[in-house]
Amino acid sequence: MIRIEHLTLGYGGRILLDGVSAAIPAGTLTALLGRNGTGKSTLLRALAGLGERRGGRVLLDGRDLDRIAPPQLAATVAFVTTERVRIANLRCRDVVALGRAPYTNWIGRMQAEDAAVVARALAAVGMEGYAGRTMDTMSDGECQRVMIARALAQQTPIILLDEPTSFLDLPNRYELCTLLRRLARDEGKCILFSTHELDIALALCDSVALIDPPYLHHLPTEEMVRSGHIERLFGSAVVGFDPVSGTIKLEKQFDKP
Template structure:
C-alpha cells in the first residue's frame, strides 16, 4: 500500500546513536534513516537492550547523536531552543511522576509550561487545552482526584493527557504499557491509535508488545543488532523482517496471523 500526500514531521539522515565516555565511544546503532509521517501511529520494537530507549532519547534531544542529523518540520533539531522544541515535541518517558500529590488536572496542566509565563499562570486557552486533553483520554471525570488515588493505567492516561495538553506535532512515549496487565496494555495502545486519528498528531512509542504493535500501528520501526528498518507492518511481514527479530530456538513468527508463537518441540 502506497502512502499518499505524506507530510514528513521528523526524519533522520545517517544517524548513529550511542554513548561517549572519557575513554571510548560506544555505538548502539548506525545508518538510521527513518521518516515519521503526520497523523501516524508508529511503534518501535526490538529485543531487550537493543537500544530503543537510546533512539527515543536521541530523537527527542535528551541525548546527543554520535553522527548524522534529525530534522523536525524541515528544521535541524540543533537549531531549536528548548522552548521551541517543547512546542513541537512532547515526551512521556519512563520517569517518576513529579508528585502524586498533584490533582489529575494539575499534572496534565504541566504540559502547558512552554506557553505559560514564568509564574505558570494558566489562561482560559490553557485551561481549555487541558480539559480537551483529559476528555480525549477519557479521564475528565477524574480531574479533581489526586494522582496517588489512581491505578497505573489511569496514571498513564494522565501522562498522555499532559503530552496532549502540550499541543505538539509529535508525541514520543517510552514503554507506555510497562506495569500494566494485558487488558490495559491493549487499552493504552488502542487509545494511542484513536488519538492519532482524532488529533492528526504523530505518535511514536516503544514497546515489547510486538503483536499489538503490528496489529495497531501504521508504521513499525524494527531494531536489530544489524540494522534499523521502518515500513508498514504488511510490508515488513512480506519481507520476512520479523522472522529475524529473535533467536529461532524458542519462538517463531507466523506470517499468516502476524503474531509470534512458541515453537512446538
C-alpha cells in the same frame, strides 16, 4: 513528521545505530521494536533532544533539531517516559497543566484558554472525571493516561513514548495502544512508542521501526510482517495476519525482559 538522516548512536565503545535514515509521517502510529539493550530508549531520547548523537541529524516537523530553541522544542515534541508519577496531593489537572508551560506567561499563570486545553486533553484520554483526584490514589493505567493527557496539552505535532504499556495488564495494554492510534489519526499527530508487545504492535500500528544493530528497519506493518525481520530477530514467525481486523497469529510469544 520525524525524519532522521544518517543517524549514528552509541555509548561507550559500542555503536547501536550506524548511519540510519527513516521518515515517520504525521497522522501515524509507529511501534519501535528491538531486543533488550539495542537502543530503543537511546533513540527516543535522541529524537527528543535529550541524548547525544555521534553523527547525522534529526528533523522534527521539518526543522533541524540542533537549531530549535528550547521553548520551540517544547512546543514541537512531547516525551512520555517510563517513570510513574506518584506525588501525594498532586491532582491530575495539575499534572496535565504542566504541559502548558511552553505557552503560559513568564510567571507560569494559566489563562482561560490554557484551562480549556487541559480539560480537552483529559477528555481525550477519558480521564475528565479524574481531574480532581490525586495521582497517588490511581492505578498505573490511569496514571499513564494522565501523562499522555499532559503530552496532549503541550499541543505538539510529535509525541514520543518509552514503554507506555509497562506494568499494565493485557486488556489495559491493548486499550492504551488503541487510544494512541486514535489520537494519531484524529489529531494528525506523529506518535512513536517503544514496546515489547509484538502482537499489539502488528495489530494496531501503521508502521514498525525495528532496531537491528547497527541497522534500523522502518516499514509499513504489512511489509514488516512479510520482510522476515521479525522471525529472524525474535524467532516469532507470523503465520497469519489480517490487516482489516488486526488479528495475528504468532508461532511463539515475543521475547520479553
